[in-house]
Amino acid sequence: MTTSAAPSAATPTVVLVHGAFADAASWTGVIAELRSHGVAVVAPANPLRGLASDAAYLASVVAQIDGPVVLVGHSYGGALITVAGITDNVVGLVYVAAYVLEKGESLGELQGRFPDSPLVSSLKQWTYPVAGADPAVEVTIAQDAFPSIFAADVPADVTEVLAVAQRPLAAEAFTEPAAAAAWRTKPSWALVAGADRGIDPEVQRFGAERAGATVLEVDGASHAVAISRPKQVAGLILDAVRATS
Template sequence: MTTPTAVLVHGAFADAGSWTGVIDHLQRHGVPVIAPPNPLRGLAADAAYVASVAAQVDGPVVLVGHSYGGALITVAGTTENVVGLVYVAAYVLEEGESLGELQGRFPASPLVSNLKQWTYPVPGADPAVEVTIAEDAFPSVFAADVPAGTTKLLAAAQRPLAAAAFEEKASAAAWRTKPSWALVAAADQAINPEVERYGAKRAGATIVELEGASHAVAVSRPEEVADLIREAVRATS
């Protein structure tokens, strides 16, 4: 029996270090795990990168996506050796749907009014727009249940997301053919928890809801996040 490798895909405004506590729990329980960098440049390009990482893993893979990473695993999950999907406070898109369309069905979260715009160079084209969370709003929007000292570090080390990612449409929905699990962060102020619930139910996912959990649930409650991933790994072994 081959234990699937958990490939942890971080979302916007974070990096792979946000999975540290989850990785620790998984490794202590014998689950092979990698947490690659997410380029955060656009849905199609980022999903292709995640798919490439998964395809190069020897053996089966359980893809885990936090936040925007959920949209990526929805597309990248069609990769042949992916056997399961785990959504953590994440967007679960339908084929042909964009993040903006999914979010637009529900009241906007506080994140929307607290984004700061930056630009970055694009070879042969005009500069493109990317966004971070305004630093003063970061604790309440992203990580309300994380200690203040840690939150200040997370806010300073944010990785921006290309604004165009909100409008790109998912080219596939892997949950139609692969089993899925979802963790809903019930106190999320970055993604409306209703968005998380709606996508997870539509996908037929096995759903766990954590009361009081912020968007940074992988940082604040790593053991519970790891437990859901382990459940997915066991079910697909």
């Protein structure tokens, strides 16, 4: 977990929530940019074990932060901030190439409104042990498909490392319904990655527009927009911080 002391009680702390197939290090460039503007940052490790349990973990992190919080979610992390964002001290939500769910909706249901992205046919299944139950299924992106699907605008030497360092997502996360939709009561912002092959830009636009979010479109950006365009991602987050301070 990456932390820094809050510069003032009125300025929100930014909590950066990574998505599937990534880790908190994917926010490195964004963290550096936010810190250069004096913004406090926390980047927790997302368990990636299921929507309800991951959102509960995130809510517990947020509740232990003094003062207001702006929650930022990338990809699957968007679903988590949608649920955990009802925590009292959350004052804003920022979606980065992310799923924006409605209450009672699952990732699969939202995605099902649109044609499948190339990601779907490139998922590789694994199993992991569950105490007292049958093994559960988790997924990663096939390594040879990872660069074009996840990070087409990131240098090849970086994508090769990202591909082998993937953190898998429990398959049940695709079918769990969201217990809440925090965007109904909290202001939201959304970055749409225009060349995303992980979550189709139309899926991103639909969710953002439904939530009434302030939208920034980044043409040519891949799903790994936080890595390839950290200043643009940080700029949108700073807009949210200023608006909620």
